[in-house]
Each structure stands twice: as structure tokens, then as C-alpha cells.
Amino acid sequence: MKGFRLDRLPGLAVLSAPLVWAVLFLFIPYLIIFTYSFWLKKYPTFIPAFQFGNYAQIFADPQYYQVLLRTGKIALMVTGLSLLLAYPFAYFLVFKVKSSRVRSLLYMAVIAPLWVSYLLRAYIWKTILGSEGVLNSFLVWTGILSAPTDLLLYNQFSMVVTLTYIFIPFMVMPIFTALEKIPRNLVEAAGDLGVPPWGTLAKVIWPLSLPGVIAGATFTFCLTFGDFIAPMLVGGPDGVMIANVITSQYGAALNWPLGSALAVVLLIIVLVIIELSDRLQRKDRIGLG
Amino acid sequence: MKTTFVGKMSAALVALGLTAGPAFADGQVNILTWEGYADPSFIKQFETESGCKVSATYVGSNDDFAPKLAAGGSVYDIITPSLDTTYTMVDAGFVEPLDTSKITEWNNIYEKFRKSAGINKDGVTYGMPYAWGAIAFMYRVDKFPTPPTSIADLWNEQYKGKVSLWDDKSAIYVAARLEGNTNIYELNDAQIEQAKQKLIAQKPLIRKYWATAGELVDLYVAGEVWISNTWAGYQSAQIKAKGIDVKEFIPKENAEGWLDSWMIVKDTPNKDCVYKFLNMQSSELGQCGVANVNGYSAANPIAAKKCMKPEQYDALHQDDPAYLDSLMLWRNLGARLEAYTNAWNAVKAAN
């Protein structure tokens, strides 16, 4: 009699590996951060405690909620700009490009930068937008500007541009997929019923692609919301975002409890957004059966 | 106190490269330090002579020491925090007392450094002073027909969008001096608030706060910045090497001085190699090594004199006690640190 069969061990290992991974590298760290968020900052480091002072500080001190609001604003702008660029592009790919080879080529052109290092892609924008950068040189050369402008780099504009460029594949992908899933005969049916192409876009294609739009907006918003590299590389003095504040609480301020409380708030915001988006998508998907 | 952004990012890689030390190594020393403080130009010789293998991990800022040590794991044997951070290391219990009797050149190190409050607590010494310098100011020669002489030039509307400042609590020191508060390490809340408001008012003029040495170099080279503070000796040399003519200056409001010291991480098992390493760093090999690689001044002028050319010795103010005395040497802020960092964070967060 064998109570435990050794030959099942590999299968068990395969199944439990992701679970162990999730517990070790997701659940436990979250738990640690959550615990820290109630601790107390005390020179030189911090001490265990259970108090809500860190959370109170976040909502009392303008520097924290101001940064949260700014982060939300930047994330919204990036999401909006990405949508504005990604939707027409995906629409063009799915409905206007006849050759499937050209279509997958153009699609890959948008997706391919994901394989290039984030830092490199952000650096590229520094060389484009800088005072002596490509764009300024061009504008001066064409005579549009008499002297290079400082307005292109190291401000929120350059952050939005860079973040949009970096995260736009996450907008294009779900929208492209959603548009591709729309049966072509629905478009034909709308035309057949007397609705011109723009009406079809508004009444049929847009509502049916909403799940993709919501998914893309969620990705883009959440990724931007947690970003800290763009502010470092192309952001100006007014470009600090919430993740930078968390970084400095863990570093310079040596205030892990406050940093943890901020991280918990950030996590909650992102989770709420994901949950909302999930509900919206579920509501929209009913239609597609 | 030298680093570049790329250097920070590839720290692990570099560490791996250094690991490929001599095969006959019978000991090791793991250091957490600034890039350039474990440069192969002098570390190679040490490894051969001592038989101690050196593995270095680099930090990008003084703020990196505490989190790395707080994370535990006894990965590092020695560290090189600056004088504003050393005392925190002591208070936090991250480092252990130094046996100065084991350091041959100990008494040749500037007394001002040896007796510094940042590395001494209750009559016990915790750090070995290594390299020092000024947080000087710097400008592009071609953009300033009249050379700037005051911190006020960083608040000059004329240079709007061309100013940079170190992304560090030292910004508070700078603004406080501009306000006429010379007790920059003992500011009260009102004075800190004053400095904070001054810095917020400066924000529209700021092109970018520089976070790493390399970033400031890039900002000058790309034409983005004309005037800023700087780690004297280091960045200006790099910028000049790239064809931009810059000049350092000590403003009439004076400059801060910094000092990096070697500190032994508590309970290191590699004490033998650690003291060999400290003896090397405080002797000619280490002292001229750091001066040549980074352009910083040496903490042991006796050793430095033996290996430096007179011009270099002179340029690094090694026999100029007045210069050293004029610098407002960094100090441990203790419990006040939070007020300073909080104010600086508030400046950055402000709209």
C-alpha cells in the first residue's frame, strides 16, 4: 500500500509552481507592504506599530494628494491621446487595409517597440524634443521658430508624449482584436439599412468595440499611473508622479511606513479601476453572446 | 561620490565583471559604494597583493545605502556613505566600530575629518574618511559674459529654463543660504518653510532637477542647462571633455562640503580583508586612485603628497586648510532629517 504516489509528484509540482510563485512574489510582498503601512517613522528608521497616521498624512498633506491628482491627470491625458491615435489606426488596419500581409506588417510595426527597452525608447524622445533636439532643429531650419523652444522637453507635455508612445501598443492591441472580432456582415447590414459609413462607425463598430476600448484604456491608465521612469527621464520640475514619491519615501526619506501607505493607496486605486473596467466590459460583452 | 545613470542600471553587471578576480584569492571583500571608488586602476593591484577578491555594487545616491542594508542579508562588508548619512548608519545599527589601531595611516588623515561628529558616537569611531570635495556651482562660460558669483544667479529670470539643481535635500541648504540663514544644518521649521517657498518660486526657472552625476553632464552637453550646482571636480571635467566649456565657482553664500567615509557593516565575516582594504584605500594607492579617477580631494594629505604632482595637489586644495575650513561640511541631521526631506519632497510635488 502506498498512500502517496511518487509518480504524481512532477504533475503536482507543475500545478503548484505558479501558485507558489504567486504567494511568494505577490501575496507575501503585498502583505509586508500592508503591514509596514501601519508602522511608525522614528529616527533613524521606523518601528512596528498599528496606527493610521500614514494614511491620514496622505490625505491631509497637499503634497501627496496633489501628486495623486497630477498622476491621475497625466494618466487620463495619456489614455485619451492613446485612444485618439490608436482607434483610427486600428480601424484603418481592420477595415481599410485589404492585404492581410500589409495589415500584419503595420500591426507589428506598432507592437515591435515593446521588444525595445523602455529606457531606450524614452531616451529617444529626449533627443527628439530637446532644446537642441531633432524637432527643434527642424522647426528652426524651416523658419517656423526663430530660436529653439524649451517647451518641448522636461514638462508634462513631454511626459504625455513619451508615455503615449510607450504605452500605445497596449491600447492598439485590444482595440484591434475587438474590431477584428466584429462580423463584417454587421457593417454590411448597417450600410444595407441606409446608414452611411460614419453612422455605421458610431452605431455599430464603436459600441461593439467598447470592450476593447475599455481594456486598452485600463491598461494605459494603470501603466501610466504607476510609472516612475518617464518623470525621471523626460519630466520637468512639475513632473513628479505618485510612484516617484513612493520611491523617495523608501529611499531619501527612509520612511517605509509612509511609502507603504502610498503604495497601498496606489494599489487600491488601480484595483478599483480594474474592477470597474471588468464590470463595464462584462456588461458590454453580453451583447456579443 | 560618482555615478552615472547607466552605471546605476548596470551595477549588477559591473559587479559580475569585477568578480572575475585572481584565482588564488583566499579572502573577499564586498563593497557597496560609488562608481570609481573601486576602480580597476588601483583595485587590481590590491587584489594581487592582498589575495582578497573585491566585489563592488554601486549606489546612485546616499539614499540607497539604508534601504539596501535594511533589507538585510549581510551581502556587503563595507560601505561609503557621505557625511550626511554616516550617522544614520550608526544610529540604525547598520555599522560596527572601527579599530583605528589597525589602520596604519589613521593619524595622517585630516584631524577635522577624524573628529567629525558624523563618524563618532560616544567616543567610538565608526568611519574612515576617504575623499572629499565641495558642492560647488558651475556655469557655461559662453552664456555668462559676467561670471556669476552668487546663488541668486540660480533665481535669475534671465536664465529661465536653463537652471538645474541637485535633486537632494541639499537644495534646502542652498535656498536657506540665499535667505541668509547660514545655520543650514540647524534650520528651524520656519526657516525650512522659507527655503521651501524659495525653491517653489524657483521651479518655473528649473529645466530639470538632476538626480545622477551623469544626468547633469548630459543636460549640459545637450544644451539644456547653463547653471547649476555640482560635485566639484567630477562633472565639470566630463563636460569639458565633451567640448562644453564650464567653470566651477564657490558663491559668496559659500558652499557645502562633503566627505565620504568607509564604514564596516555590522558582523562582517571578512574582517581580515576589510582592514587590508581600508589600509590600501587610506594609503597612496587608494588616495591617488580616487583623486585620479574622480577628481576628488584625498582625506590623507600625507599620502596624497607622495603620489600627486604639485599642480594636482594644489588644485585639489590639499594644503589649503582655509579652503577646507570655509566649506560648510555636511552634518548629520538626526531626527531633523525628516523635516528637510519632507520639505524637499513638497517642493518637487508642488504644482
Added chain:
Amino acid sequence: MKPIIEIDHVSRIFGGKIVAVDDVRLDIAEGEFITLLGPSGCGKTTLLRMLAGFELPDRGAVRLDGKDVTHLPPYRRDVNMVFQDYALFPHLTITRNVAFGLERLRLERADITRKVEETLQLVGLSDKADRMPHQLSGGQRQRVALARAIIRRPRVLLLDEPLSALDANLREAMQVELKHLHRKLGLTFVMVTHDQTEALVMSDRIVVMHNGRVAQAGTPSELYDRPASTYVANFVGTSNLLKGVVSGISKSAVTVDHAGFKFECPPVRSVVAGQHVIVGIRPEKLQITGLVNGVAPPANAIDCEVEERHFHGNSIRLRCRLSSGEPLLCDQQLGTTGALKAAPEKGERIRLAADADSLALFTEDDRA
């Protein structure tokens, strides 16, 4: 009467080489129920899509009510389509699906509501108005698709295999319903199907298509009784096709020899003596005249051996084999009691005969 649709030498070539529709000429009369019939790939759907405006002809013109609509986009044509898989808008209720085509007509809200109610009533779905498409059965969706297409009262209603997704019983009921609807609305219906029964039951006129061309157009009975080719003979209904040689030509008949049997076919085609031809005989036109005996068979009679019998309820199908080795089908009505008993058994050799009128003569085999 002036035709409502004129298809004027229309061709459609895909990718510059695949000829989907090849020089088709066809007039469709107002109020007609016309069916494009053929196997998949015969070009019938492409032709229908050109009427809707989803495909543009490479050559030729399409006229609707005398107006050239060849290059008019779908939304500017007064035709509506019932799609094969219905193409209902999944995000809209039944009411809004049906009302979709009215939204651009600038009607009063009340007017729209009334029309939608009427139309839903017409297709028997009044109680489903607020459902979503995925909540309906296949047959119900079919009706919604129909309602959506007829609510605009288009000049022509296009139906692309409208019943193909329904099961057999429902399909038959819908055939009748569609036919009623056609009569009631008085619209012109153009339907595409590959199902000959459907075509025969519903259509006023059938256009059999083959390789992008019109093989034959005519009323169901014309096609059935006088197929223009072996292809049509085989596609519309079933035919025995026997190869033979012309042995005699007179004013009233063409005599064809097939393995010693003689057929006196109506002289509908000009042939010469000795020409190889094909005789077509519908299985149900063959009568059993008795068992094979010593007497030589008369003209239009043929002997064969019963190999299999298949009971079809109201008829029985005999699968026979001629002495030439060719198979022959023969259907016998079971109208009277005892007819089944009287039917020949397997292995019996029987003599079959057909009326001269029911024979078809083809000069070549174009079944392929």
C-alpha cells in the same frame, strides 16, 4: 412591363483571375419572386451582393428601376438584404434592430414605434420586442432579420440563403411563410439558395447558375420539364442520363439508340444521324409495363434488373441496372393500397416505359 432590375452583362473577377460572375444578363420583373440557384461557387451570392452594392462589377451595369446603380454604395440603394446568418446587431434590442433602417429616414418617433410594432406583428415576434438577439432561437432571429429588412419597404428584398441555418421542419414552415409574405407585401424578392426544393417551392422563376454564368432561367416547371442541359436536368430534380447515338431523324422525333433500346425523343435540338447524344428521363416518368419477356421492347421502353428498393413513404424508388451496366432510377407512386406489395422485388427483371413527351435530348454532357 419594365423590369425593376436589369443586370446588364455583368462580370466580377476576383484578384484579376477568378471569374465569379461571367457576363450575366438578367431582367427581374417587379413583384417577382426569383431565385438564384446553384452549388457553392457558382457565382449566385456574388451576383446578389452586386445587387446590394457590397461588390462592384468589373464589367457591365446594374439598373434598379431604370436608374444605373452600378457604383452606388449600399446605403444609397433602395434594396434590403436578409443575411445568411442574420447579421443582427448583438448590442441592440429586437426593437432597435428592426428600427435600425428607419433611423435615417427622419420619421416621427411615434411613426417609428408604430412601424416596428406592425412589422414585429407581421413576423409574429411582438412579445420579443425587448429581448436581445442572443436570447432568441434561430428561427426567431431569422424573423427579426426579415422584419428589419422589410420595414423600409424596399423596391427589392434580397435573401441570401435565408433558411439554410434552420432545421428541416422549420425550414419548410418558413418557406410557406416567406411565400405568403411575398404575396402580402407585393415586393420583389431575389433569393439565393443551393437547395433546389426550396427554389422549386417558392419561386416564380428560377435562375440556375453554373460557373458564373446563367445555365437556364425559367419557371420551376419549365426547368423541370425542359431542362436546357444535363447540368440543369441533374441540379433541378433527378434525371437518368443515358448516352446514345442518333439513328434516325424525322419531323416529329429523333430516334436514339442506347444498348439496343430505342428512344423517340421530341426534336428540340438539331442533330445529325450518328451523333452521340444523351437522353434524359425523370425517374417518376418511368412506368413499369411488366416483367421482361421474350418480346422485343417497343420504342421508349427499357429493360433492367432491380438491385435495391428504397421506401419513401408515398413512393418507392427502384435502383436498377441496365444490361449495358448503367444504373437507372425509377420512382413508383404508392397511391393505392397494395401498390407496395405489387412493386417488383429485388432481382426481378422489369420493363420500363416512358412517354415520348417526357424525354429530354441533350447534345453534350455538361454536368461537370
